[in-house]
Amino acid sequence: MVGIELRRLWVRNFKSLRDFSLDVPTRLNVVIGTNGxxxxxxxxVFELWRDLVDYARGRVxxxxxxxxxxxxxxxxxxxxxxxxxxxxxSSADPTLPRRVSYEVHITGSGGQFRVxxxxxxxxxxxxxxxxxxxxxxxxxxxxxxxxxxxxTEKDPESLLDRLPEYMRYGLMGRAVRDLLRNLQxxxxxxxxxxxEIPFKYSLILDACRTGDDMQRGALxxxxxxxxxxxxxxxxxxxxxxxxxxxxxxxxxxxxxxSDYLLMRALMSLVLNLSGSLLVDAWFMFCKFxxxxxxxxxxxxxxxxSPQRLERHERLAPDASNFVPFLFSVTGGRxxxxxxxxxxxxxxDAGDCRLSFDVTTDGRVYLRLSTADGVSLSSAAxxxxxxxxxxxxTALQAKPTVVVIxxxxxxxxxxxxxxxxxxLRNSGTYVFLTTHSTVPLDYVKSPSEVVVLxxxxxxxxxxxxxxxxxxxxxxxGLTLSELVLSGLLEPTG
Numbered sequence: 321m322v323g324i325e326l327r328r329l330w331v332r333n334f335k336s337l338r339d340f341s342l343d344v345p346t347r348l349n350v351v352i353g354t355n356g357x358x359x360x361x362x363x364x365v366f367e368l369w370r371d372l373v374d375y376a377r378g379r380v381x382x383x384x385x386x387x388x389x390x391x392x393x394x395x396x397x398x399x400x401x402x403x404x405x406x407x408x409x410s411s412a413d414p415t416l417p418r419r420v421s422y423e424v425h426i427t428g429s430g431g432q433f434r435v436x437x438x439x440x441x442x443x444x445x446x447x448x449x450x451x452x453x454x455x456x457x458x459x460x461x462x463x464x465x466x467x468x469x470x471x472t473e474k475d476p477e478s479l480l481d482r483l484p485e486y487m488r489y490g491l492m493g494r495a496v497r498d499l500l501r502n503l504q505x506x507x508x509x510x511x512x513x514x515x516e517i518p519f520k521y522s523l524i525l526d527a528c529r530t531g532d533d534m535q536r537g538a539l540x541x542x543x544x545x546x547x548x549x550x551x552x553x554x555x556x557x558x559x560x561x562x563x564x565x566x567x568x569x570x571x572x573x574x575x576x577x578s579d580y581l582l583m584r585a586l587m588s589l590v591l592n593l594s595g596s597l598l599v600d601a602w603f604m605f606c607k608f609x610x611x612x613x614x615x616x617x618x619x620x621x622x623x624x625s626p627q628r629l630e631r632h633e634r635l636a637p638d639a640s641n642f643v644p645f646l647f648s649v650t651g652g653r654x655x656x657x658x659x660x661x662x663x664x665x666x667x668d669a670g671d672c673r674l675s676f677d678v679t680t681d682g683r684v685y686l687r688l689s690t691a692d693g694v695s696l697s698s699a700a701x702x703x704x705x706x707x708x709x710x711x712x713t714a715l716q717a718k719p720t721v722v723v724i725x726x727x728x729x730x731x732x733x734x735x736x737x738x739x740x741x742x743l744r745n746s747g748t749y750v751f752l753t754t755h756s757t758v759p760l761d762y763v764k765s766p767s768e769v770v771v772l773x774x775x776x777x778x779x780x781x782x783x784x785x786x787x788x789x790x791x792x793x794x795x796g797l798t799l800s801e802l803v804l805s806g807l808l809e810p811t812g
Contacts, residue, residue, distance in 0.1 A: 323413040324608055326721065326749050330423075332404035333395040334368070335361040338778035345783075346768045348744045350727075350760060351753045352803070353772030358779030359753040362772070363616055363725045364393075366751075367637065369405060370612045372424065375433065382433040383426075390428030395778075399429040402436050409608060417442045417601045425454065438522060442601035447593050449601075451519070458519040458547070460594055464508040464565055467586060499581045507568040515561050515590060517550050536599050543595035544588075551587050559583055611720030615639060615710060618729075623706050624699040626683035635717065639710045643676075643686055643698065646713045652676060658712050662688065664738050665708045674709075703730040711739050715746045727752040727759060737762040757800035766799060784808070 330341040336358045353359050371383035384390045391397045406423040425436040437454030446463035521543070551558050562583050569582070614637045622640035632645040646654070654674040662672055671691040676684055686698040686709075698706065707730045714722055722743065728736060740762050743750045752759060763769055766788035773780050788808055792799060802808045 323411050323416065324604065324720070325410045326407065326608075327410055328406075328408040329365075330404075330406040331365050333398075333401045334365060334403045334405075335393055335395070336774065336777065336779040337361050337365065338395050340779055340781065342770065342781045343783070344749065346765065347747065347749055348740065348763070348768050349749075349751045349770055350763055350768055351751055351770045351772060352755075352757065352760070353753075354774070355755070357772040357774050359772055360616075360725060361779065362751070363614060363723050363753060365405065366612045366721065366723045367614050368403075369407070369609050370614075372405070372426070373606055373609050376606075382428065382431075384428040384433060389431070394428075399427070402427050407605070407609070409605065411604070414445075416604050417444045417597060419443050420601045420605050422601075422605050435522065440598070440601060440605075442597060444597055444600075447597060449594055449597055451598060453520055453522050456518055456520040458517045458550075458594070460513075460515045460517070460590060462513050462515075462590055462593070464511060464513050466593065467506065467508055467513075467589065499585060502569045502582045503585060505568050506566070509565050509567055511565075513561075513565040513590075515558065515587075517547060517558070518554055519547060519550050521546060536603055540592075540595040540599040543598060544591040547591040547595060548584070548587065551584075551591070555580070555583065558587065562586065608720050611718075612723070613714050613717065613719035613721065614723045614725075615714060616723075616725035618707060618710065620703055620706065623710070624685075624701070626679045626685040629678075629682070629684045635710075635714055642706075642710055642713065643684055646686070646709075646716075647676060647684060649713065649716045655716065657716075658709055661708050661712045661738075661742070662705060665705045665735055666702070704732060704735060707731060708735060708739065712742065715742065715748070719748055721749040721751070722746075723751045723753075725753050727754045728756040733758050757803055760800040760803060761798045763799065769799070769803075771803075 326344045328341065328343050331337040332339055334340075336356075340358075340362075351359055351362065367386075368383055371380050371386075374380040375383055384393060387393045391399055394401055394403060402425040404423060404425050406421070408419070408421040410419045411417065419442060421439075421441040423439045425438070427434050427436055438451070439454065440449070440451040442449050446466050448461045450457075450459040452459070559579065566582075566586075613635060615635070616637050619638040619640040622638070623642045627641065627643050629647060630644055632641045632648050635641065635645045654676070659672060659674050662674065663669060666672075669688075669690050673689045675687050675689065677687045677697070678684055686701075688696045688698075688701060688705075711722075711724065727739075731739065736759055740752070740759060743752075744764070760769060766784035766786060769784040771782045771784065773782065788799065788802065791797075791802060791808060795802065795805075797805065
C-alpha cells in the first residue's frame, strides 16, 4: 500500500526465533547467515502472517498444517508456549492511522488453531488507543481539545444532533435542558484524558473481512455501540476518570441525572472516534499483510509445464502457478518491462517478444520469440530467465513486501545486480535471503545487510552499520570480502 512503512517486526517461539526482533530502516534488506542460522524461519514468518489473515477470512483451516503440526514449529517443541508475531507500521497519509503496532499470540496445541490474544496500538489526530484482548482492556488517550465541538456549537438543536440517535431517544424536558446547559458550559483541563474500558472484543476475524468503506463504517458503528455498553457496565469507574479532566460542570461519581447524561454524551464522541480509528487500523494492517509475496523453492517443472487458464490472485510461494498468475495480473498482454528483463538476462537475444500460447487441450504456456526467428516455449527457457520473469511478475502485482529465499539460485551475478535494482526501485519492502556474499557488493548501503547468527540455539539479527564504509576504504576490500575476512563484526 502506498504511504505505509514497515518499521519493525518481531517473533517469539517460532522455530529458532525464540525472541527475535528486527528494525527495518531500509526498503531493501539482504539477509545472510550460515546454514541453520534462521533464514528460512524468517521467510516462513511472512508466510505465517499471510496465512493468519487467510484464516480470518476462512481460506485456511489451520496455518500450522503445512508444517505437519504445531509441535514442529514451536520453540523446542514445547506446545505450552504460544507463538507471538508482531509488526509495527506507520503512515504519513492523513486518512490513515499515523502508527499501527499489532501483536498476536497464537497456538496450535492439540491440533487446533487458536488466537489467544491480541494487542493493537494505534494513534491519529490527538487520540491513541491500546486494545489488549489478553487483559480485556481498551485504553484511550485523547487530547481534550477534541471535545471542543461541544463548546463551540451554539444552537441547542445542532448540539443535540451531534449525539447518537440512541442517546437522543427518550430525552425530554428537564433532562434535555440540563444536558444542553452542561454541554454549553463545558470546561476541561488542557492535556490528555485517559479512559480504560473493559473490552475483550477480538477484531481480527471481522476486520480482515471488511473490504469496502461501507463495511468498515458499519463495523465502526457497531464497535462504538458495544463500547458504550461496556461503559454502562462500568459507569462508576468511567465517571471517576471523567471527573479527572472535566472542570465544569462539577461531576459526582454517583452516576445520576445530568452527570450520567453528560458522561454518555462525552463518551459517545470518544467512542465514535475510537471505533473508527480501531477499524481503520485493522484495515490498514490486514491490507498490508495481505500484500506479502513469498518466493521460495521454485518448482521449475511446474513453471515450464502448460497449465489450465484460471484466474489466480496470488503467486504461489513455489511459483507453480506462474503462467496463469502472469496472465491474471497482465490481462494476457505481457508488459514491456518483462521483455526488457529478458534482454538483460540473455544479452545475445537482442529484440525479443513474450507471448502466451495455447496447447490443443486448452492449457497455457509462455513463449519467447527473438528477432532472428528463434522461438522458445517455457519448457526450453533457461532457469535464470524464468526466475527473472517470476521476480518481475511478482512486482507487477504491487505487493507490500517481497520475500525471496535463496535469491542467488539460477542467477548470474550481473543478473542479481539487475534484479536488486529492480526490487529497490519498485518501492516495496524486500527481504532477500542468500548463502552467497555476492549480493553484498550490490547494496547501496551497509545498513541494507542483515546478518543472522545462531547463539545458544536461537537466532539473533545484526544489521551492518554505516561505520563499515570506513573499513572498506581502510582495507581496500569489497563488502563481501570484508564480511568473509572476519574484520567486520556486526553489532545489534
